[in-house]
Amino acid sequence: MQIKAAVLRQSGDQPRPYQENAPLEIASLDLAPPRPGELLVRIDAAGLCHSDLSVINGDRPRPMPMALGHEAAGTVLALGDPDETQFAVGDRVVLVFLPSCGECVACQSGEGYLCAVAAAANGEGRLMRGGRRLSECGHDVHHHLGVSAFATHAVIDKRSAVRVDADIPPETAALFGCAVLTGVGAVMNSAQVRPGESVRVYGLGGVGLAALLGALASGAQPVTAIDPSPEKRALALALGAAMAVAPDEAPTLPVPDVVIETVGKAEVLAQAYASARRGGRIVTVGLPNPAARLDISALSLVADGKTLMGSYMGASIPSRDIPRYVALWRAGRLPVERLLTSISVLADINALLDNLADGSAIRQIIVP
Structure with missing residues (x-):
């Protein structure tokens, strides 16, 4: 399928203002179907984080071109495995920027946030199960932290998703994935x-x-x-x-x-x-x-x-901690919605980067 995504083609020494120089290009990309163990997700809301800016300015070197964005909430549209039992079409999910393989020493020690397999995949701009699902004119486009959420849709490893209740507003749910x-x-x-x-x-x-x-x-x-x-x-x-x-x-x-x-x-x-x-x-x-x-x-x-x-990642186990933090939010003890600065469309992303870089915004949300 064809999607829209914010693509970074070159990192490091990007001149400001970003609104004028536009380091991120809203491009039409081809998105391959999910493989077994993966999900096709419609992105409902995505937050801008300094980790995104760190890729743009070169502080966090990543392979190019790359579709950016890693803090998001979405809706499952398709399953890569017809026998999938953990997720169903229509589920609201929080996307997580570091999945865990469940098999390496860190994962087996209860420290999935230090998963070496996931870290290697993230560093190479691919998904956990190998390869990339994004392309442009037949050439691969790299995934950002297994998510690439500044887009209309994404294919992710199911270990990059945590199901949450559908009544949580997507712009609030997105914050649980990173901030x-x-x-x-x-x-x-x-x-x-x-x-x-x-x-x-x-x-x-x-x-x-x-x-x-x-x-x-x-x-x-x-x-x-x-x-x-x-x-x-x-x-x-x-x-x-x-x-x-x-x-x-x-x-x-x-x-x-x-x-x-x-x-x-x-x-x-x-x-x-x-x-x-x-x-x-x-x-x-x-x-x-x-x-x-x-x-x-x-x-x-x-x-x-x-x-x-x-x-x-706060030494977090997302499948354990996101439900805990959501429960605190429901109880009024974590009013994370008060961190929202604005809600904008994908086309405004370069102007939003200026706000992020100059410190005038806390969490800006994009609704594709």
Whole structure:
């Protein structure tokens, strides 16, 4: 079938404004039918994330051309296997940017978010079962993180989908596939925040604000935040943060038990590490440029008893955690819909990238 998708043909050093230079081209692509173990999904809503921008600017090298987008919700239109029992036509699904093979050492250890098989497929721009289902004039177009959600339709491995109730608005459901998995997971799975512990969040994009919501849902007190944007700080306060300050005001905040860093810059991670109390835990979910290096006191790891850990996809098991987070949303404890900045059409995507790059948006949703 023919679909519309936002295709990146060259990454790195993309000049701004993106609205004028249009690094993403809305192209007509051929989409092959799903194979056994795969699903054809209509994309109902897709969110823009800094990970998409990292591919465009070259911080996350990927093979080109590539159809971008990895945070989305959709509806199952066709099954690659007529005997499929896990999914049915008409199911609403949240798409997940890292499936798990279930067989490698990480998966067998309960750490599917570190699945080497899925990571290799994502790095090569293919699906888990091999090859690509997207093409243009007979030439392959690569998949972004097994999803390629900035499109009208996608073929995905069924391990990249989690079924959710159909009454969840698609623009809300999409957020559970990346921002919520990563931010809330960093708090609940990686840091394992306990009631009464203090939490500080660096960066108030979609992931950072999701982490803030996760900390509040975990009973953390106080929850504080740092971001240069007055608008984002105001939202953090409205969501329940005790304090939200600009970076130069960080010394005014109480020393935290747990720090969540979501900015993706090595210098900010160093600040986050220094800010934690002795014996504190620092969790980073940001994705810096691969060449960036972290400079901290090696002695402090022992002398101050600090724990520094990375958290990929919030150390989440999507099939377990998305239903948990949806239940918290239904209970009013994770009001993730308040992270939505706008809902736009696919043709507006390059202008939306400018908003993402300059920090004026939290989560922008595309409805193809």
